[in-house]
Amino acid sequence: MIGSLEEFNTESRINEDKFSSFEMFRQGIHKIEIITFDELFQRASFIVRSNENILK
Secondary structure, eight states: OBSOGGGGBOSSSBOHHHHHHHHHHHHHOOSOOOOBHHHHHHHHHHHHHHHHHHHO
């Protein structure tokens, strides 16, 4: 895991060069999934919400 997707933001928009470089790096790695901390948090939140709905 690395950083946050917010690191690609400038004052008004996403820095397309940095973001596309990150995506090319991420897609170039095989058998390892590269995610940011905020993506991990989103996944964990989804799992917790899903489990809460199952237990109701």
